[in-house]
Amino acid sequence: MKEYLKKIDDVIAQGYYKDTWESLSQKQVPVWFRKAKLGIFIHWGPYCVPAKTNEWYSRNMYIKGMPAYEYHVETYGEQKNFGYQDFIPMFTAEHFNPNEWAELIKESGANYVFPVAEHHDGFQMYKSRFSKWNAVEMGPKRDILGELKEACCEKGIVFCTSSHRAEHWFFMGHGKEFDSDIKEPMKRGDFYWPAMPEPDNSDLFSEPYPNEEFLQDWLVRTCEIIDEYQPRALYFDWWIQHVAFKPYLKKLVAYYYNRGIQWDEEVIVCYKYDAMMFGSGVVEVERGHFSDMKPFYWQTDTSTAYNSWCYTVDNEYKKPMDVIYEFIDVVSKNGNLLLNIGPKSDGTFPEQDKEILKELGTFLRQTGEAYFGAGIWKKYGEGPHKTVEGHFSENNAQEYSSEDIRFTVKENHLYATVMVFPENKIVNIRSLNRAKDMNQSTFHGIIETVEALGFEEELNWEQNENGLLIKSQTISSNYPVVFKITVN
Numbered sequence: 001m002k003e004y005l006k007k008i009d010d011v012i013a014q015g016y017y018k019d020t021w022e023s024l025s026q027k028q029v030p031v032w033f034r035k036a037k038l039g040i041f042i043h044w045g046p047y048c049v050p051a052k053t054n055e056w057y058s059r060n061m062y063i064k065g066m067p068a069y070e071y072h073v074e075t076y077g078e079q080k081n082f083g084y085q086d087f088i089p090m091f092t093a094e095h096f097n098p099n100e101w102a103e104l105i106k107e108s109g110a111n112y113v114f115p116v117a118e119h120h121d122g123f124q125m126y127k128s129r130f131s132k133w134n135a136v137e138m139g140p141k142r143d144i145l146g147e148l149k150e151a152c153c154e155k156g157i158v159f160c161t162s163s164h165r166a167e168h169w170f171f172m173g174h175g176k177e178f179d180s181d182i183k184e185p186m187k188r189g190d191f192y193w194p195a196m197p198e199p200d201n202s203d204l205f206s207e208p209y210p211n212e213e214f215l216q217d218w219l220v221r222t223c224e225i226i227d228e229y230q231p232r233a234l235y236f237d238w239w240i241q242h243v244a245f246k247p248y249l250k251k252l253v254a255y256y257y258n259r260g261i262q263w264d265e266e267v268i269v270c271y272k273y274d275a276m277m278f279g280s281g282v283v284e285v286e287r288g289h290f291s292d293m294k295p296f297y298w299q300t301d302t303s304t305a306y307n308s309w310c311y312t313v314d315n316e317y318k319k320p321m322d323v324i325y326e327f328i329d330v331v332s333k334n335g336n337l338l339l340n341i342g343p344k345s346d347g348t349f350p351e352q353d354k355e356i357l358k359e360l361g362t363f364l365r366q367t368g369e370a371y372f373g374a375g376i377w378k379k380y381g382e383g384p385h386k387t388v389e390g391h392f393s394e395n396n397a398q399e400y401s402s403e404d405i406r407f408t409v410k411e412n413h414l415y416a417t418v419m420v421f422p423e424n425k426i427v428n429i430r431s432l433n434r435a436k437d438m439n440q441s442t443f444h445g446i447i448e449t450v451e452a453l454g455f456e457e458e459l460n461w462e463q464n465e466n467g468l469l470i471k472s473q474t475i476s477s478n479y480p481v482v483f484k485i486t487v488n
Contacts, residue, residue, distance in 0.1 A: 001130075004220045008255050015258030019250040021277035027257055029282055029297045030266030032158060033233060035373040036111035037331050038364075039160070040357075041301055041340035042148075043116050043309040045123050046087040046139065048345040050075070054308035058084045058121035062175035062182065083181030084172070085191050088123065088133075093140035096347030098151035104349065105157055108357035109364030111372070112158035114235055114338060115148055117225050120167040122191055126229065130221055133191040145229055162235035163222050166245065169210045170198040188217055209244040219248050226256050234269050235284070235301075235338075241275035253280065270299055270338075272391075288393035289326075293333045293380040300330055302394060303340035304356045311342035317352040320359035321478075325400055327360070328417050328480060329387065331371045332380040332406035366454035367482040370415035374408040379442075381406040382431050385419070405429055414445075414485040415453075416468075421481040425472040432468035432485070440465075446488040453482040 017023050047057045053068045060068035062079060076082040105113055118124045124134035126145035135144045149159040172195040175182025186193040194214055199206030210218075226234070234256060240249055253269055253276065260267035269281035283298040290298065304323070305315040327337045339360075341353045364371070383404030388396040402422035408415045416429050435441045447468065450461045452475055460471040468485070475481060 001216065001220060004223065005216060008219065008223055008251060011258050012251065012254045015254070016261060017254045017257040019247070019254040021250065021280060024250065024253055024257065024280040025277055027268070027280055030232070030268050032266055033112075033268055033282070033336065034297055036158065037336050037371050037374075038108070038110045038327060038360075039112040039114055039299075039336060039338045040105045040108065040110045041114045041116075041162075041303070041309075041338050042343065043119065043303075043340060044144070044343050045116070045119050045121060045125065045310070046084070046091040046345075047119070047121060048311050048343065049087040049090045051310075051312045051345065052314070054312060055119060055310040059171050059174065062172065062177075062180060064178070079175065079178075079180035079182075081181075083175070084121065085133075085181065088139045091139040091345055093135075093142065093144070093345070093347045096140065096142070096144070096147075096343075098147040101148060101343075102151040102155045102157060104354065104357055105152065106155045107361045108339075109361045109368060110157065110339070112160050112233065113148070113152050114160045114162050114233070115145060117145055117161045117163055117229075118221070119164045120171040120237075122165070122168045122171070124221075126225065128221070128224060130217065130224065131189050131191075145225075149229055158232050159229070160233035160235065161225060161229060161231045162237065163225060164237040165218050165221060166210075166239045166242075167237065169194060169214055169239075170196045173198050188213060204241060205243050210242065215244065215248045218245075219252055222252055223255055226259055230259075230263060230265070232265060232267055233282075234267070236269065236271050236275060238272055238275075238286075240271070241273045245275075249275065286391045288391045289330060289387050289389065290333055290335070291387045291389040293376055294335070297334055297336075299336040299338055300326075301338040301340065302326065303342070304353050305342065306395065309340055309342065311344050311350060315342070315350070315352070318356065320356045322397070323356055323360055324363050324480065325419060326394075328371070328406050328419065329381075331374070332376065332408055332417075334376045334380075363479050366479075367417075369410070370408055370417065370453060370482045370484070374410040374415065377407040377409050377414060379407065379431060382429070383419070402427070405431075407431070412487050414487055416483045416485060418481045418483070421475065421477050425475055427470045427472075427481075427483070428467045429470070429483075430467040432463065433465055434463045435465045447485055448488050449484075449486040451484050453484055455481075 047055050052071050057068050060066040061072040127136040127143050128134045172192045182192045270284045271281050272284040285300045287302045303309050305317050307316045330337045385404040400419040402420045404419040406417045432443045457474045
């Protein structure tokens with residue numbers, strides 16, 4: 001521990017980035033990240049063995065009255081006899097095939113992957129020198145993170161990862177409130193340690209504060225992931241915004257950014273809830289969007305299921321088309337979509353996950369040039385659809401119509417995605433009108449050609465004071481239709 005902490009300090013002292021927001025705010029969002037647009041998030045761990053409620057099973061099974069508690073007692077017996085750690089030997093991942101995973105991710109059209117290295121439960125999905133409670137020494141007895149990185153990199157998928165360790169400070173604390181397998185004494189390196197009382201998660205100054213021992217442990221664990229797996233992006237879940245984390249978080253980010261320079265790689269940190277100073281990383285919105293285009297780059301993370309980030313037998317899956325709509329809308333507003341999938345405990349994927357990824361991939365093989373490597377236009381789109389802004393707002397989504405259009409640009413092309421292609425095959429893009437008075441027009445470029453990606457028909461189009469009117473004779477699609485407008 002002491003040697004690693006000294007190494008961290010030395011890298012920062014000798015590096016370009018210092019552990020201050022003034023220094024870290026110089027970081028630019030990498031070009032590769034801004035071009036990539038679509039990533040795949042993966043929540044997988046011992047919580048997939050019971051496959052009930054959600055990925056917070058390890059916490060909730062120790063809270064009386066919670067569905068996970070009742071289910072656990074009924075299915076496995078009292079927590080003092082069968083605790084969360086007893087799921088680890090059952091988490092064998094016998095069908096885990098990293099090459100098949102990488103192939104599925106590639107088929108979806110995604111350009112980067114974010115497997116969770118350690119979730120709130122404290123089980124590490126990688127080889128670690130700081131705890132024996134990891135996937136190499138227990139459970140699968142395989143380096144899940146390392147194997148997946150190798151398979152994905154072979155297919156050109158950028159490897160990233162996330163740490164949700166911060167919440168482990170309190171995540172198992174309820175198990176001390178009754179007779180369970182979570183008991184004192186505990187020391188650093190133990191699976192349940194430190195199991196402190198759970199704070200009000202809305203309070204940035206909630207007590208008891210994470211102590212120095214835990215914060216140092218968090219720091220070296222995360223730096224170990226950085227050093228051993230060299231992720232191109234790092235994601236943090238909530239609670240690192242707590243005031244006690246600030247000096248350690250700044251140190252971690254400075255270390256990571258300096259290591260990126262040493263590797264000659266562009267790296268970045270994605271964060272939520274203003275945990276980092278604006279401009280020092282990528283703003284993250286969980287299960288939600290922005291209602292308008294932003295001048296800064298951002299990312300939304302969401303899942304294929306509404307009710308869980310991991311596989312459960314009760315998952316309520318989204319429709320593939322809703323995921324496609326979400327991707328288009330996010331990209332038009334200067335963001336990336338990080339889409340989570342949840343493997344079963346044996347390493348296979350449920351059919352619903354595979355269907356969503358394959359449908360997304362089918363759409364993007366036809367239209368991907370409109371999104372990958374593209375930038376934003378002067379406005380994100382037009383039409384009656386309104387997005388509710390903020391975290392956890394996705395359930396308030398409205399239906400899209402044939403009047404809803406989203407824009408992107410690349411080189412001398414403006415791409416207009418019609419979210420629902422009209423049955424009469426006539427599209428009017430009002431934002432591309434040409435009024436007699438130029439000051440009344442929103443677009444003043446010269447349109448040379450208009451074509452529909454994936455369709456061979458020569459379209460009939462004209463530009464007038466009401467917009468760009470496009471008429472088709474043959475186009476029919478259940479997917480959104482993308483018009484490629486070449487501008488002089």
